[in-house]
Amino acid sequence: MQRYFGGKDQSCARSIARDFSLHLIPFYANDPESCELLPSEPKLLGDDDWWCERLLRKGVPVGEIAFLVEVLVPDPTERLSAEEIIRSGYLDEPELG
Numbered sequence: 001m002q003r004y005f006g007g008k009d010q011s012c013a014r015s016i017a018r019d020f021s022l023h024l025i026p027f028y029a030n031d032p033e034s035c036e037l038l039p040s041e042p043k044l045l046g047d048d049d050w051w052c053e054r055l056l057r058k059g060v061p062v063g064e065i066a067f068l069v070e071v072l073v074p075d076p077t078e079r080l081s082a083e084e085i086i087r088s089g090y091l092d093e094p095e096l097g
Contacts, residue, residue, distance in 0.1 A: 013037055019051045020074045027075040 017023070017038050028034040052065050067090050073079040085091065 014039060020072075022074055025074050027077065 017028075022028040022034070023038050028038060052069060055065050055068075056062070067088075070088075071080055071085055080088075
């Protein structure tokens, strides 16, 4: 895999682990295989480090960020299913008029 991505896959995995504080989520912290992928000394995040704060600064509407927060719950046992996302109505096309 590294041959194709040049190590970027590991960099992406580390960023996701940091952005979502996966070391604090029992689903990952208690899984030996996941623990190998988590940073050994997670960096404490400041207010400017949270991905949702970065989106706000870029002008993404609060409602859209709230939707992302709902669908990007790191623990798959607590995350919305695809069916729940579709039923939420968020993905419906806005009415033209």
